[in-house]
Amino acid sequence: MEALQAIITRRSTRRFEDRVPSRELLDKVIEAGRHAPSGHNNQTTHFIVLTDRKVLDELATLVSEEFSAMDSKPGMYVSMSNSIQRAKKGGYVFHYNAPVLIVAANRIGYGNAMADSACALENMMIAANALDLGSCWINQLHWLTDNDRVRAYLNTIGLEENETVTGALALGYSADGLPCRTPLERKGNPVTYICP
Amino acid sequence: MEALQAIITRRSTRRFEDRVPSRELLDKVIEAGRHAPSGHNNQTTHFIVLTDRKVLDELATLVSEEFSAMDSKPGMYVSMSNSIQRAKKGGYVFHYNAPVLIVAANRIGYGNAMADSACALENMMIAANALDLGSCWINQLHWLTDNDRVRAYLNTIGLEENETVTGALALGYSADGLPCRTPLERKGNPVTYICP
Secondary structure (H helix, E strand, O other), rough: OOOOOHHHHOOOOOOOOOOOHHHHHHHHHHHHHHOOOHHHHHHOOOEEEEOOHHHHHHHHHHHHHHHHHOOOOOOOHHHHHHHHHHHHHHHHHHOOOOEEEEEEEOOOOOOOOOOOOHHHHHHHHHHHHHOEHHHHHHHHHOOOOOOOHHHHHHHHOOHHHHEEEEEEEEEOOOOOOOOOOOOOOOOOOEEEEOOO | OOOHHHHHOOOOOEEEEEOOOOHHHHHHHHHHHHHOOOHHOOOOOEEEEEOHHHHHHHHHHHHHHHHHHOOOOOOOOOHHHHHHHHHHOOOOOOOOOEEEEEEEEEEEEOOOOHHHHHHHHHHHHHHHHOOOOOEEEEEEHHHHOOOOOHHHHHOOOOOOEEEEEEEEEEEOOOOOOOOOOOOOOOOOOOOOOOOO
């Protein structure tokens, strides 16, 4: 797919088929992420690629339990508040039961950690779209990166002691066929031109 | 250009021709940025597109003056320390004399501000590469977003009171011809697979 087309038509997918994309496809998506730019060419974004259903289920249960023990507060980011409310209702699966979750982590205390990882996640979302895969940015593990139980679990699957979770990507085949590629209208993201 | 190719071959350009790319090309790059995903579909990344040489020069002088008044500290991010040292030597131009600087800003206090803006900047870097333009992430205005003089100047060219600079993009034709498209080897950005 042509680059500008892949960028403009990328949409978030939140319903996935069970089947795991081939390792060849996954590797293409991950290579796209690994080729993102990084501050001072640090290349410290760490990709933890989860396709093990047991691990994905354990993580979903853990995240649901921890959110259900939290309370929404005034001024809280609406998506986090929604996660808490859904977890309290039960049956909450933060990764939309995607067959693949790619967790992005970076060094604790590194000022460009979020910027670098976000560039990598965006690269992977565009690559996924170009490969007819659906994807969605997942923030819950970032919000819970300092939660004791979540952190302890993530440490068992590869998160290093000096790393913080910056974001994640749910990835797989859209359950609604090809990813919806009608660009969502941009009413925000304003542009100011300062020209001669 | 094919999407995966555009992603893998994107490299940072730090030497630019003087000529400003056409408005049509600039608009394609900016549309790519505006179509980045955002938390809860907030669409609050604000793009300030500078092609006015006078403004670019004033900004370079201001940034150089403010950095030259600062001191490197132990543990400081190496790129910021380099900016201070170069500014003290004189002749420091943070935007590499690119003919276009796109400043990305987002809402103060919004937790996804950096993530959303970084996705937009990455989209624009990929789009630039696909359009045979060179680009480079620029961090200096982000570092100086709370500097009184820099902030006051940015307010005169469109930065809103409730916005913080998250990053910027130097953009233009590479002075070395087509952008270098040999992918830089990835020695870092490690991958951990957790498969069944």
